[in-house]
Amino acid sequence: MEISFMNAMPVGGLTALDGVEEPADLIVRNGKVFTGDAGRPQARAVAIRDGKVVAVGDDADVAALVGRRTKVVDAVGRRVIPGLNDSHVHVIRGGLSYVLELRWDGVPSLHQALGMLREQAARTPKGQWVRVVGGWTGEQFAERRLPTVAELNAAAPDTPVFVLHLYQSAILNRAALQAAGFTRDTPDPKGGQIVRGRDGEPTGMLLAAPSALILYSTLAKAPTLQGEDKKTSTKHFLRELNRFGLTSAVDAAGGFQNFPDNYDTVIELAKQKALTVRIAYHLFPQTPGQEIDDLRRWIGMVRPGEGDEWLRLNGAGENLTWSAADFENFSEPRPELVARYEDEFEKAVRLLLENGWGFRLHATYDETIRRDLAVFEKLAAEGLFPAGNRWLFDHAETVSADSLDRIATLGGAVSIQNRMSFQGKAFVDRYGLAAAAEAPPIRAMLERGLVVGAGTDATRVSSYNPWVALHWLVSGRIVGDLTIYPPENRVSRETALTMYTRNGAKLTGEDDVKGVLAPGFYGDLAVLSDDYFAVPVADIPHIESVLTVVGGRIVYAADEYEGLDEALEPISPAWSPVAHFGGYQATVKPSISGARQAELLGQAVAESKQHRQWRAQRGRASEIPADVFDTDLVC
Numbered sequence: 001m002e003i004s005f006m007n008a009m010p011v012g013g014l015t016a017l018d019g020v021e022e023p024a025d026l027i028v029r030n031g032k033v034f035t036g037d038a039g040r041p042q043a044r045a046v047a048i049r050d051g052k053v054v055a056v057g058d059d060a061d062v063a064a065l066v067g068r069r070t071k072v073v074d075a076v077g078r079r080v081i082p083g084l085n086d087s088h089v090h091v092i093r094g095g096l097s098y099v100l101e102l103r104w105d106g107v108p109s110l111h112q113a114l115g116m117l118r119e120q121a122a123r124t125p126k127g128q129w130v131r132v133v134g135g136w137t138g139e140q141f142a143e144r145r146l147p148t149v150a151e152l153n154a155a156a157p158d159t160p161v162f163v164l165h166l167y168q169s170a171i172l173n174r175a176a177l178q179a180a181g182f183t184r185d186t187p188d189p190k191g192g193q194i195v196r197g198r199d200g201e202p203t204g205m206l207l208a209a210p211s212a213l214i215l216y217s218t219l220a221k222a223p224t225l226q227g228e229d230k231k232t233s234t235k236h237f238l239r240e241l242n243r244f245g246l247t248s249a250v251d252a253a254g255g256f257q258n259f260p261d262n263y264d265t266v267i268e269l270a271k272q273k274a275l276t277v278r279i280a281y282h283l284f285p286q287t288p289g290q291e292i293d294d295l296r297r298w299i300g301m302v303r304p305g306e307g308d309e310w311l312r313l314n315g316a317g318e319n320l321t322w323s324a325a326d327f328e329n330f331s332e333p334r335p336e337l338v339a340r341y342e343d344e345f346e347k348a349v350r351l352l353l354e355n356g357w358g359f360r361l362h363a364t365y366d367e368t369i370r371r372d373l374a375v376f377e378k379l380a381a382e383g384l385f386p387a388g389n390r391w392l393f394d395h396a397e398t399v400s401a402d403s404l405d406r407i408a409t410l411g412g413a414v415s416i417q418n419r420m421s422f423q424g425k426a427f428v429d430r431y432g433l434a435a436a437a438e439a440p441p442i443r444a445m446l447e448r449g450l451v452v453g454a455g456t457d458a459t460r461v462s463s464y465n466p467w468v469a470l471h472w473l474v475s476g477r478i479v480g481d482l483t484i485y486p487p488e489n490r491v492s493r494e495t496a497l498t499m500y501t502r503n504g505a506k507l508t509g510e511d512d513v514k515g516v517l518a519p520g521f522y523g524d525l526a527v528l529s530d531d532y533f534a535v536p537v538a539d540i541p542h543i544e545s546v547l548t549v550v551g552g553r554i555v556y557a558a559d560e561y562e563g564l565d566e567a568l569e570p571i572s573p574a575w576s577p578v579a580h581f582g583g584y585q586a587t588v589k590p591s592i593s594g595a596r597q598a599e600l601l602g603q604a605v606a607e608s609k610q611h612r613q614w615r616a617q618r619g620r621a622s623e624i625p626a627d628v629f630d631t632d633l634v635c
Contacts, residue, residue, distance in 0.1 A: 015066065023067025024049045026552045029059055031075030031527065034494075035517040036082050036501055046080065048523030051309075051551035056517055073547065076560070079531040081497065082517050083247025083524030083550060084466050085504030087415045087453030088318075088360075088394055091241070091249045091279060092266050093257045094459040095234030097133070100225065102577040105135035105463040106585035109142040114155050116581055121156035123575045129160040129176065129222040130577070134460035135584075137166060137422040139480030147171060149204035162219060166423055166461050167329045170206040170215045177202055180221050189214050191327070210332040216255050216460075229572050230265045231274075236571055238276045240583040242556035244466055245526030245545035249277050250415075250455070250508055252318045252360065252394065253284030259298065270311035276555035276566075278524075280314040280508040282360060288322040292347055295320070299355045305509070309522065309551070314508050317360035318394050320348040324372065328364040328395065328419070330426040337368060346375045353379065358390035360415065366400045369393060373406045386411025390509060395419065395457075397427075397439040404441070408448050413507060416440050417457040418469035424478035436484040442473065443489050453507045454499035465584050470496050470532075471540040493533055523552040529559070530589075538590040 024047040033043040035056055047055040047062040055062050066072060102120050107113045113136075120130050138146040152161045152173035160176035172180065184200040192214025195205035206214050225233055241249065253259075260267075269275050283298050285291035295316060304315050319325050323341035326334070352359050363369045372393075376385050392413040393399070397420065399407075407414065420427060420439060428436045438444070445452045454473060458464035472478065473496040476485030491499070502515030514522050527547035530539060547564070548556035557565040571579040 015063070018068065020065065020067040022049065022054075022065070023070050024054060024062065024065040025070065026523070026549065026554075027062050027066060027070060027072045028075055028080060028525065028527065028547075028549070029062065029072060031078055031080035032531065033080040033517060034082075034497070034533070036498065037516045037518040040518070043517070046517055046523075046525060048549070048552040051523055052513075053517055053519050053521050053523050055519060071554075073527075073554075073561070073564075075527050075547075078546070079528045079533065080517075081245065081526055081528065081532065082501045082515055083522075083526055083548070084245045084500050085248035085250070085453075085515060086241075086246060086455040086458070086464070086466060086500075087250045087504040087507050088252045088417050088455035089249050089458050089464060090252060090254045090257070090460065091237070091277065092234075092251045092263060092281060093254055094464070095237040096225065096230050096262065096265060097131075097233065098237035098240070098459075098583075099229075099233040099571050099573075099576040099578045100128075100222075101131055101133050101459075102581065103135055103583050103585070104132050105465060105583065106140075106587060107136065108140065108585075108587055110138075110145065110147060111143070113141070114147060114151055116577075117152070117161065118155040120577050120580070121159040121161065123580070124159050125575060127223065128575075129162055129179065130156060131161075131219065131222055132163040133219065134164055134166075135458065135463035137425075137479055139422075139425050139478070139482075144480070149173065152204070160222070162222060164215055164219065164460060166426075167208055167210075167212045167215075167327065168331045168423075168426070169208065170218060172204045172206065172218070174204070177204055180218050189217070208327065208329045208332070210327040210329040210335050212327060212329065213255065220256055231269060232569055232572050234265050234269060235274060235276070235568060236578060239556060239568055241464060242276050242548040242550070243544055243558070243583075244464075245528065245548055246277060246464075246466060247522075247524035247526070247548065247550045247555075248504065248514060249279055250314060250453075250504065251279055251281040252362075252457075253282045254318070255284075255286070257284060258286055259283045260301075266311060270308070273310075275310045276550055276553070278309060278514075278522075278550065279311050280510075281311070282315055282317045283313070284317060284319050285321070291321045292344070292351065295348055295351055299351070299357065304357055309513075312508075315358035315360065315390065316348075316352055318362040320352070320359060320361065321345050324368070325362055326364050326368040328397070328423075330423050330430055333430075334365050334367065337371070342371060342375050345372070346378070349375060350379060350384065353384045353387060353389055356389060360392050360394050362395060363393050363399075364395045364397050366398045366403055369396065369399050369403045369407075373403060373410070376410050376412075377406070380410060390507065392451075392453075392507060395440070396445075398435070399440060399445075401441070401444060404444060404448050404450065408450055413451040413453070414440075414445050415453040415455060415507060416442065416445075417455045417462060418472040419457050419461055420484065421468060421472045421478045422462050424484050425480065425482060428482070428484060433484060437486055438489055439484075441489065442485075442491060446491070446495070451503055451506045452499055453504040454496065455504070463584065465541065466500060467543045468541045470500060471537065473499065474540060475537045497532070523549060525549050527561075535589075536591045542586065542589040544586070 029045040160179040161173040191211025285294040505511040505515035526545040
């Protein structure tokens with residue numbers, strides 16, 4: 001369909017030209033472009049052709065690339081950045097269940113959260129569960145507490161409700177206990193606890209003590225999506241990530257994510273060219289005692305780098321052997337790992353390196369990292385480290401200076417996530433504010449020249465909103481407004497953004513094509529709602545993208561650009577929580593207060609979903625703002 005605009009007039013000297021031999025497919029102009037390129041860090045315009053940037057500069061630098069069918073988007077002076085890259089997120093697993101989940105991400109009060117739950121329970125059909133799975137903490141609520149079992153029973157007396165809180169606990173109502181099959185005779189699983197009342201019956205509280213497997217195995221008992229609904233769910237989740245300017249993600253695999261079965265959906269979407277986030281994925285052995293066999297089988301099936309720019313294998317992890325995994329429930333003491341796990345762990349690492357596979361390792365505590373490094377140093381004596389294979393530690397909250405030096409010597413990298421945004425209070429309560437001040441030691445990592453990527457570890461702990469993580473890096477504050485990092489362990493806004501763009505690309509070996517707006521790099525960018533480099537620090541978590549572009553495709557559009565992105569089929573099933581509440585719950589920026597805040601809240605009500613539907617039914621919401629484009633749009 002071709003749409004023409006009556007006032008498609010030249011703007012700022014840009015005129016559609018006849019006979020342009022190689023016109024750009026898309027030009028974003030009149031923006032404050034942060035390129036991430038040291039050679040030209042600032043610009044006003046970006047031109048994209050065949051999925052890659054062909055020109056960056058001022059309007060005059062892209063003028064000759066404007067053909068009759070070039071899409072020209074006016075950024076209207078907004079900040080433009082390279083597309084964000086979450087270097088550790090469970091995007092594949094999260095997509096398979098996204099539309100079934102009631103998201104409390106960003107909800108400011110428990111009163112509102114319970115109201116959403118009550119409303120959702122009323123529309124959830126018999127046999128289905130209401131599930132709240134990650135992205136929130138009791139510290140974000142005005143009440144500063146978790147819901148109680150009694151409150152869940154009152155909100156949903158007949159519909160099973162499962163509420164996951166970080167890696168620490170899950171709260172089930174009476175109906176969920178019955179649906180999950182928990183009785184007084186159900187034994188506590190290893191590393192977990194079923195809390196019981198004085199009568200011996202389960203109360204509805206499950207505790208990770210410290211293993212989160214009891215939480216995830218219970219969630220796995222809930223109904224799942226099938227067939228095309230899994231594709232629809234994944235596409236809507238990717239669109240939600242696009243909403244925040246994410247254009248790439250490194251999938252860290254995880255529990256209950258089997259290969260190849262649970263990867264079929266993203267593989268099929270990639271074949272259909274329907275992905276809107278570039279995904280580099282890892283493979284994680286699922287069965288204790290079978291890890292080496294699984295790794296050996298996968299080595300015979302695929303190789304790192306296989307795939308394309310949209311979906312490619314990056315290596316193994318984030319677990320290689322289950323015995324080497326330290327669980328990060330900061331409300332519990334640090335787990336003591338089994339003696340001599342190194343024997344099996346060494347076999348796994350040797351197998352990977354000898355076959356050209358990189359890997360990533362879940363390691364929260366320095367005690368684990370030191371034991372792993374001893375294995376690597378043994379293999380380094382044989383020439384296996386450093387040997388060109390990318391490898392990294394994930395999380396590393398309590399890594400020591402000595403361990404960082406050893407990581408650097410062995411050619412490793414680090415990927416950190418803002419898990420402390422949500423678990424920081426528990427960490428402080430157990431280890432003290434002094435220990436929390438360097439958990440993780442971000443600046444010490446960077447000062448050693450280590451590649452440090454940034455991410456979220458969404459969706460079951462932190463929120464997938466990258467701006468919450470960027471705020472954490474810059475401000476040192478966690479959700480609930482406790483400051484735990486002193487200035488010497490914070491980073492500048494530019495450094496934080498680099499960790500979320502080019503550094504993430506380095507972890508997948510794509511830094512020659514991704515993470516920078518420069519000729520030859522992927523045409524991935526975001527036009528932001530607010531200027532990341534200028535807004536008050538407290539406003540950073542409230543930033544969103546108003547226009548997200550991946551490979552020259554407009555994959556998300558809001559505000560004055562609404563309607564310019566690719567069409568997306570309706571959410572299925574229709575009773576989905578996301579269909580009614582959406583995903584992340586945006587709130588008013590802290591810098592806006594008083595009468596202006598009330599005014600904006602009124603505007604938000606006026607522009608609510610119901611009101612937009614009312615306007616659409618009367619033909620009043622179909623118009624695309626004509627002044628957004630300077631020339632014809634082809635869609």
